[in-house]
Amino acid sequence: MSPPTITPPRTDLAYLCCLNPACRTTLSVDRVAFACPECGDLLDVVYDWDRLPVPKRLSDFQAKWADRLEPLNFSGVWRFRELLPFAPPEQIVTIGEGQTLLQVADKVGQYVGMNPGRLRLQYEGMNPSGSFKDNGMTAAFTHARMVGAKRVACASTGNTSAALAVFCSATSFGFKAIIFIGSGKIAYGKLAQALDHGALTIQIVGDFDDAMHRVRQVADRLGIYLMNSVNPYRLEGQKTIMYRVLEALAWEPPDWIVVPGGNLGNSSAFGKAFIELKHLGLIDRVPRLAVINAAGAQTLEQLVGTHGMSWLDGLPDMKVADSYYMKLDEAGSKASTIASAIEINRPVNLKKCLRALDFCDGVVRQVSDQEIMDAKARVGAGGLGCEPASAASVAGAKRLREEGVIAPSESVVCILTGHQLKDPTATVAYHGTDQDNFEKVLGSRGVRRAGFANRPVIVPNDLDDIIRSIALYSESEG
Ligand SMILES: *Cc1c(COP(=O)(O)O)cnc(C)c1O
Numbered sequence: 001m002s003p004p005t006i007t008p009p010r011t012d013l014a015y016l017c018c019l020n021p022a023c024r025t026t027l028s029v030d031r032v033a034f035a036c037p038e039c040g041d042l043l044d045v046v047y048d049w050d051r052l053p054v055p056k057r058l059s060d061f062q063a064k065w066a067d068r069l070e071p072l073n074f075s076g077v078w079r080f081r082e083l084l085p086f087a088p089p090e091q092i093v094t095i096g097e098g099q100t101l102l103q104v105a106d107k108v109g110q111y112v113g114m115n116p117g118r119l120r121l122q123y124e125g126m127n128p129s130g131s132f133k134d135n136g137m138t139a140a141f142t143h144a145r146m147v148g149a150k151r152v153a154c155a156s157t158g159n160t161s162a163a164l165a166v167f168c169s170a171t172s173f174g175f176k177a178i179i180f181i182g183s184g185k186i187a188y189g190k191l192a193q194a195l196d197h198g199a200l201t202i203q204i205v206g207d208f209d210d211a212m213h214r215v216r217q218v219a220d221r222l223g224i225y226l227m228n229s230v231n232p233y234r235l236e237g238q239k240t241i242m243y244r245v246l247e248a249l250a251w252e253p254p255d256w257i258v259v260p261g262g263n264l265g266n267s268s269a270f271g272k273a274f275i276e277l278k279h280l281g282l283i284d285r286v287p288r289l290a291v292i293n294a295a296g297a298q299t300l301e302q303l304v305g306t307h308g309m310s311w312l313d314g315l316p317d318m319k320v321a322d323s324y325y326m327k328l329d330e331a332g333s334k335a336s337t338i339a340s341a342i343e344i345n346r347p348v349n350l351k352k353c354l355r356a357l358d359f360c361d362g363v364v365r366q367v368s369d370q371e372i373m374d375a376k377a378r379v380g381a382g383g384l385g386c387e388p389a390s391a392a393s394v395a396g397a398k399r400l401r402e403e404g405v406i407a408p409s410e411s412v413v414c415i416l417t418g419h420q421l422k423d424p425t426a427t428v429a430y431h432g433t434d435q436d437n438f439e440k441v442l443g444s445r446g447v448r449r450a451g452f453a454n455r456p457v458i459v460p461n462d463l464d465d466i467i468r469s470i471a472l473y474s475e476s477e478g
């Protein structure tokens with residue numbers, strides 16, 4: 001192995017650094033780079049914390065929460081700006097993202113097998129574009145503005161493109177959105193957003209992994225700014241989801257954070273948030289992290305669970321991943337799950353996620369589409385609704401409870417990543433009475449029963465019949 005590159009000490013307070021410990025190339029934040037120019041590895045935003053003004057206690061952030069008039073304090077991302085200090089405040093692009101909430105959900109907790117008061121749902125569907133992606137977009141758009149980028153692009157299973165489109169349409173810095181999606185793979189609510197907000201929408205024949213591959217090529221060739229979560233600034237914004245969880249718990253870390261895993265940006269960001277908070281002495285206990293794959297897109301679960309892949313101080317054995325991907329290709333295997341937001345086989349942030357799992361004593365599980373849809377129905381009935389991918393967190397928590405990995409008395413936060421109305425097709429197929437539609441949308445994916453279906457009652461257009469069916473329903477309710 002060649003000796004590590006010696007980089008001169010940097011004078012900037014924030015810069016990019018290659019994740020590879022044998023490389024550690026650094027770059028200034030005024031550069032545009034989505035991979036290390038020396039070795040191609042992922043890049044991290046790092047800070048010279050010793051020279052930065054960091055609050056002494058997390059509770060110091062609390063005062064900003066009530067300040068609704070200053071946009072940077074109103075934002076649920078930027079009121080924590082001392083913990084992501086890569087941008088001059090006057091360059092920050094914000095549309096009021098991160099006004100989200102942590103909800104105690106006892107009915108959902110009962111389904112999962114938790115004691116009362118122990119299960120909480122962090123509802124990121126309240127963001128302007130309806131998913132957690134806005135937390136990352138505000139940071140990446142801020143960086144795009146810093147470097148003078150105008151054309152911004154992403155490949156997307158839907159929510160990244162929705163967030164990108166919203167940030168372009170709702171700001172006046174001349175940003176133009178270009179979106180790559182796989183054919184037939186995007187939920188209607190999300191496609192509707194991309195179109196309605198005026199994004200150039202390029203539908204390629206292929207799936208997300210194909211679209212991701214192409215957008216990187218196009219971004220390279222045309223010098224377009226890339227907004228996928230390989231963009232390290234995205235993850236800086238997404239760290240704040242954890243800050244808000246802590247804030248809602250009066251700065252007392254929960255025992256568990258449970259999050260769905262797709263491209264693994266969120267889990268990576270959460271890990272980085274806790275690594276930094278611990279380093280800064282702002283927390284003394286780190287929550288455990290559970291990352292939940294959907295069966296049908298279970299690369300992380302396979303690599304970590306079956307093939308024993310781990311962080312190894314920054315030198316995970318990537319050959320394990322390469323040979324796994326080769327086998328997928330040989331088998332012509334494509335990601336497939338009703339949870340379209342996590343229908344991803346080649347997670348770009350794999351390495352960073354391994355770091356997060358290592359630091360947070362993490363676990364990885366996969367859950368079936370049946371478990372996801374059932375959990376989603378329980379969330380809808382006992383919490384704020386979510387889309388299928390989000391419900392993987394609740395299904396995963398239930399699995400971990402059943403295995404005894406999570407105790408009923410522990411404090412668990414499941415991240416509801418996206419809004420219920422993102423994917424009405426899945427919801428209506430599950431609850432509806434149209435059996436053909438059920439088969440087409442869910443049955444074809446191995447979902448056999450809609451155990452928690454809330455069926456619409458179909459009655460003739462007759463007052464007596466209507467009254468009778470209401471009486472019948474009220475009786476069955478007891
Ligand atoms: C993007 C997305 C995910 C996956 O998050 P990653 O950071 O890619 O792992 C999960 N749920 C929803 C609703 C999403 O939009």
Ligand SMILES: [Zn+2]
Binds near residue numbers: 018019024038040041
């Ligand atoms: Zn490198």
